[in-house]
Each structure stands twice: as C-alpha cells, then as structure tokens.
Amino acid sequence: MTRPKLRASMMLAIGFLSAGLILASTPAHAVTYNLTSDHCTGGCGDPGTIFGTVTLTQNGTTADVTVHLDSPFAYAKTGAVDFQAFKFNATGVVLGDITVNAHTPGLVAATGAFNGDGTGNFVFGINCPGCGGGGSDAFTNDITFHVANATIADLTAPNNLGNVFVADVINTATGNTGPVDASTPSVAAAEPGTLLLLGSGLVGIGAWSRRRLMAVPKAK
Numbered sequence: 001m002t003r004p005k006l007r008a009s010m011m012l013a014i015g016f017l018s019a020g021l022i023l024a025s026t027p028a029h030a031v032t033y034n035l036t037s038d039h040c041t042g043g044c045g046d047p048g049t050i051f052g053t054v055t056l057t058q059n060g061t062t063a064d065v066t067v068h069l070d071s072p073f074a075y076a077k078t079g080a081v082d083f084q085a086f087k088f089n090a091t092g093v094v095l096g097d098i099t100v101n102a103h104t105p106g107l108v109a110a111t112g113a114f115n116g117d118g119t120g121n122f123v124f125g126i127n128c129p130g131c132g133g134g135g136s137d138a139f140t141n142d143i144t145f146h147v148a149n150a151t152i153a154d155l156t157a158p159n160n161l162g163n164v165f166v167a168d169v170i171n172t173a174t175g176n177t178g179p180v181d182a183s184t185p186s187v188a189a190a191e192p193g194t195l196l197l198l199g200s201g202l203v204g205i206g207a208w209s210r211r212r213l214m215a216v217p218k219a220k
Contacts, residue, residue: 029058031152033182035069035167039080039117040178044073044171051180054165056152063150067126067143067165072172073180074138077131080117081168081179084125086143087114088165091154093147098124101144105130105137109145117179120161135170135177158183 035051038044045051052069067086069075075085085107090097098109105128114122126145131137147155158164166181 029152031056031156031185033156033165033185035165035169035180035182037163037181037183038178039119039180040169040171040176041080042174042176044169044174044176044178044180051169052167054167054182056155058152059146061149063147063152063155065143065145065147065155067167069140069142069167069169071140073169074135074140074172075128075143076135076138076168076170076177077128077133078168078177080177081119081166082112082114082116082122082125083133084110084114084116084122084127084166084168086126086165086167087116087119087122088124088155089122089157089159090124090147090150091157093124093150093154095124097148097150099146099148100126101146103141103143105139107143116166118161119166119179119181120159120163122159122166135172135175138170138172156185 033054033056035054036049038049038051050070051073052067055066055068057064065088077083077085081087095109095111100107100109107126107128110125110127111123112125114125126143128137128139131139156164162183163181164183164185166179168177169180170177
C-alpha cells in the first residue's frame with residue numbers, strides 16, 4: 001500500500017472510531033441515586049450505609065421510577081416523612097400524570113406540602129393508605145411508578161435543602177425509623193445498545209482494514 005493510501009485508510013479508521021466514541025459518550029437514559037443520608041431517630045444504619053436505590057429510566061415521554069430498599073430495611077409510615085413511603089418533586093407534573101404499579105400492600109400517589117423532619121420541601125409522595133403507623137405494616141416490595149410527559153431531569157432537581165428523594169424506612173433489626181434521602185446520583189452507565197454500536201464499529205474497522213491489507217499486491 002502506498003503512503004498516501006495508507007494515510008487515507010488510517011484517517012478513515014480514526015473517523016469510524018471517533019464516531020463510535022461519540023455514540024458511547026451519549027448520556028444514558030437511566031440514572032440511579034443511592035439513599036445514603038440517615039435522618040432516623042437513633043440512626044437506621046452505620047456511617048456510609050446505602051439504604052437502597054432510586055432508579056429512573058426514560059421510556060419515550062414517560063419517566064419510570066423504581067425505589068428499592070436493601071435488607072434489613074423496609075418501608076415505614078411515620079410523621080417524620082409526612083406518612084409517605086417515598087417523596088419526590090416533579091416539574092410540570094400533575095397528580096394525574098403519576099401511575100403506581102399494582103402493589104401489595106396497595107399504594108397511591110399523593111400531592112401536598114410535604115416537609116417532614118427537616119428534609120426540605122416536596123410536592124409528591126407515594127403512600128400506603130391501608131398500612132398501620134410506624135413499622136407495624138412495614139413492607140419491602142419495590143415501589144414502582146411512572147410519570148407521564150416527564151423527563152428524568154424533571155424529577156431530579158434538588159429541593160431547597162439539596163435533597164432529591166426521601167424514603168421512610170425502618171431498620172427491621174433495631175426498630176429505628178425515619179427518613180433517608182438521596183442528593184447525589186451515581187454515575188450513569190452506558191446503555192447496552194450504545195456499547196453494542198461501539199463494539200460493532202470496532203469490529204467493522206478491523207474487518208475493513210484486513211480486507212484492505214489482503215487487497216494490496218505483494219511485492220515481487
């Protein structure tokens with residue numbers, strides 16, 4: 001292969017690789033927040049404990065939210081969290097936009113002026129109307145709901161105290177209850193589809209280069 005042709009081939013390969021890297025750097029359509037800040041009376045965990053996670057996924061024009069608690073934590077119902085199992089804010093959203101997945105015990109979405117235990121102002125909550133107070137009817141099933149006509153950004157703006165989400169929990173080992181909150185998201189991972197595009201691009205570059213080399217006449 002002549003030097004000009006080699007240079008052109010290298011530039012084309014770099015172009016393919018750059019395009020793949022641009023695709024890979026596109027922000028993922030999901031983000032996870034860790035519930036780490038402990039406001040429980042007497043403390044619900046040791047310093048650095050991750051009580052659970054809040055994962056938001058963009059699904060077209062709907063933001064899907066899943067709240068998960070790690071063992072030994074469960075959802076409680078206390079005045080410290082305004083009797084909401086989970087609290088959040090949402091820009092440009094009304095109560096009718098929120099759909100809660102079927103759950104045992106039954107859960108509903110609510111709206112109000114929530115500001116329990118000094119965790120800041122929240123407008124929306126998910127609660128269990130049929131649950132008893134405190135940890136008497138604590139449950140561990142994930143809370144999953146969907147917010148129509150919303151983006152992840154609409155649901156993740158920090159409130160007046162810098163908190164994004166609050167969950168009401170009980171440590172089932174100690175009986176301590178209270179709010180735990182999230183303020184900083186974990187790093188969003190690239191989507192599998194994006195990684196597949198990048199991998200396919202690299203494989204394509206390799207195959208293309210091999211064909212070019214095989215096409216070069218051998219020197220006599």
